[in-house]
Amino acid sequence: MELLYGPIRDYAWGSRSAIAMLQGRPVPSAGPEAELWLGAHPGAPASVDRAGLRTSLCDLVRDEPGRWLGQRVSDRFGSRLPFLLKVLAADAPLSLQAHPDAEQARAGYAAEAGRPPEERNYSDPHHKPELLVALTAFEALCGFRDPTESGAALAAFGVPALAPVVAALRAGPAGLRTAVRTLLGWPLAERDELLASVVASSADGPDAELARRLAVAYPGDPGVLVALLLHHLRLAPGEAIWMPAGNLHAYLSGCGVEIMAASDNVLRGGLTPKRVDVDELLRVLRFEVLDDPVRTAEPVGPGVDCWPVPVEDFALHRVRVGAAVPSVTLPLPGPRVVLCGAGSVTVDDGAGALTLASGQAAIGTADGEPLRISGDGEAYVATTGLR
Numbered sequence: 001m002e003l004l005y006g007p008i009r010d011y012a013w014g015s016r017s018a019i020a021m022l023q024g025r026p027v028p029s030a031g032p033e034a035e036l037w038l039g040a041h042p043g044a045p046a047s048v049d050r051a052g053l054r055t056s057l058c059d060l061v062r063d064e065p066g067r068w069l070g071q072r073v074s075d076r077f078g079s080r081l082p083f084l085l086k087v088l089a090a091d092a093p094l095s096l097q098a099h100p101d102a103e104q105a106r107a108g109y110a111a112e113a114g115r116p117p118e119e120r121n122y123s124d125p126h127h128k129p130e131l132l133v134a135l136t137a138f139e140a141l142c143g144f145r146d147p148t149e150s151g152a153a154l155a156a157f158g159v160p161a162l163a164p165v166v167a168a169l170r171a172g173p174a175g176l177r178t179a180v181r182t183l184l185g186w187p188l189a190e191r192d193e194l195l196a197s198v199v200a201s202s203a204d205g206p207d208a209e210l211a212r213r214l215a216v217a218y219p220g221d222p223g224v225l226v227a228l229l230l231h232h233l234r235l236a237p238g239e240a241i242w243m244p245a246g247n248l249h250a251y252l253s254g255c256g257v258e259i260m261a262a263s264d265n266v267l268r269g270g271l272t273p274k275r276v277d278v279d280e281l282l283r284v285l286r287f288e289v290l291d292d293p294v295r296t297a298e299p300v301g302p303g304v305d306c307w308p309v310p311v312e313d314f315a316l317h318r319v320r321v322g323a324a325v326p327s328v329t330l331p332l333p334g335p336r337v338v339l340c341g342a343g344s345v346t347v348d349d350g351a352g353a354l355t356l357a358s359g360q361a362a363i364g365t366a367d368g369e370p371l372r373i374s375g376d377g378e379a380y381v382a383t384t385g386l387r
Contacts, residue, residue, distance in 0.1 A: 001347050001354040001368075004337065004361040005054060006038040006046040018089035018136070018255040022341075023359030032091070038337055038361045038382075039084035041262050043123075048363065057081070057363070070366030073334045073384055076312065083314035085337050085361075085382040086258040088132065093214060094251045095272035096141070096223045099128035100284050101245035105265055108280070121280050126263035129311050130243040131295070133318070133380075134235040135341065138254030141230040142241045143290025147172055147179070150229040153207035159197045161190075162225075169229070176287040179229065183222045184269060184278045192220040206232065214271060223270015231293055238318075240295040240307045246286035247293075257339065257380050261313040303328045312385040319379045321345060327374035332383045336364045336371060343377020 008019060014034025017027045037044045040057040047054040061068045065079040073082065100108060100122070109125040117123075132138070144150075151169030154162050165182050168175035186194060199215050201208070207228050214224040230248060233241060235256075243249050250271060267281045268274055297305035297318065303325035306317045319328050322343075338347050340356035347354050347362055350369030354362050356379070364371065373379055 001338070001349050001352055001362040001364045002048045003354065004038055004046050004048060004057070004363045006036045006361060007044045008033045009035040009037065009044060011035070013090055013092040013094055015089035015091040015255065019087055019359070022087065022135075022255070024357065034089060036087040037084065038086065038339060039262060040081040041084050041264065043264055046361075046363075067365050067367060068335055070334050072386055073366065076386060080262065081335060082262055082384055083382055084260055084262045085339060085380070086260070087135075087255065087339070088251065088258045089255040090251045090253050093217055093253075093271055095266075095274065096226060096248060096250045096269040097266050098248045098269065098281060098284055099130070099243070099245055099263070100265055100267065102127040104245070104284055105263065108265075118275070121265070121267055121277055123264045126261060126265065127245055128261050128263035128265050129245055129309070129313070130258060130260040131240055131307055131309055131314075131316060132243070132251075132256045132258045133240040133307065133316065134237050134254060134256045136237060136255045138235040138256050139252040140233045140235065140241055140249065140254075141227055141252065142233055142243060142249040142293040143231050143247050144173075144176055144229055144288065145231045146289060147176055147229070150179070153228045154225065156203040156205070156208065157198050157201040157211075158203070159194070159201065161194060161197070165225075173287060173289055176229070177282065177285075180226060180269075180285070180287075181278070181282060183226050184276065184281070186222045191222055194222070195220055195224060198225070218271050221270050221272075223272070226270050231290065233294060235294065238297055240297070241293050242295050242307070242309055243293075246284055247290060248285055257316070257341065259314045259316045259382050261311065301328070304330065309385070315383050315385045317381045317383075319345070319373045319381060320377075321374055321379075322376045327372060329370050329372050330381060331370040332381065334366050334384045334386060336368070337382040338362045338364075338371070338373070339380045339382075341378040341380055343375065345373055345375040345377045345379045347379070348372045
């Protein structure tokens with residue numbers, strides 16, 4: 001095993017405490033720290049030490065795919081690590097967004113060839129399903145809820161201009177596309193007035209509170225009302241949300257471990273000053289009710305659990321070792337990235353043992369022996385979903 005050094009992305013919505021506390025650094029940090037990236041994505045690759053110099057994991061995987069990925073992973077995904085492990089820490093809401101499926105990503109990337117980056121929706125030809133496991137209390141929006149509930153929430157504001165949207169939602173799932181298109185296509189000159197009417201209404205309850213809170217952060221943004229069409233979730237530590245392709249979602253606050261297919265394709269739908277391509281978002285979205293977006297951990301052995309997802313790009317296991325379970329052996333093939341989430345754990349892949357403190361990560365080659373994890377702490381192990 002080798003220490004893996006991940007870059008921290010300083011997006012404005014990031015926390016100045018969560019990642020710093022995880023890594024045992026002074027709080028508050030000098031600026032917002034939104035995401036710790038532990039993978040080989042070219043946008044912000046992690047690195048390992050080589051003769052005192054930091055070497056990009058992208059370069060290592062590209063130059064020695066057999067060693068770092070193994071033949072089966074290379075045959076399936078090419079010379080790239082197919083997953084990206086992150087720690088995400090949000091102090092402010094992220095944008096409403098969705099990600100394409102594999103076919104949509106390939107077609108969209110090809111269709112935009114030659115466009116300048118600022119006019120592109122697709123940065124690569126890959127899909128981006130995601131799983132997020134809460135490390136702290138975590139608040140999120142995820143997946144369309146029952147449209148009749150959404151319609152009632154919007155009707156409660158008593159804003160006459162919203163009547164066509166309410167009518168569409170009362171038609172059930174068949175009206176979701178019309179409702180989203182109407183809200184995101186709201187005339188620019190009328191958006192401030194619409195949101196001001198919503199904020200000034202006498203409506204109360206969780207939906208009204210959420211709308212007012214989001215409107216403060218994103219005044220005049222119709223995404224504030226699109227947010228009310230989604231499940232509003234509050235996760236306890238250890239609970240997870242699964243976000244398949246076409247699922248509209250947004251993180252609002254909290255810290256979690258996130259694993260995803262290694263892509264940066266994002267179609268935004270509001271709660272952002274960035275570009276929103278309404279037509280392309282509507283093409284990607286799945287206008288169906290997501291019945292149960294929350295995933296609970298499933299035990300797979302003493303001290304080990306996971307959150308099964310129906311993709312081959314990634315899998316995530318949580319290991320807890322201590323007095324009750326001194327050590328765990330995981331016979332996971334392929335590339336393996338290990339993040340210590342609490343305490344201290346020792347990770348041994350047969351080629352060498354490494355002790356990780358909270359917030360540290362390691363990577364092992366694909367030809368290593370089954371992972372043996374011991375110590376007194378918690379670890380998250382990222383691998384592919386190939387078995």
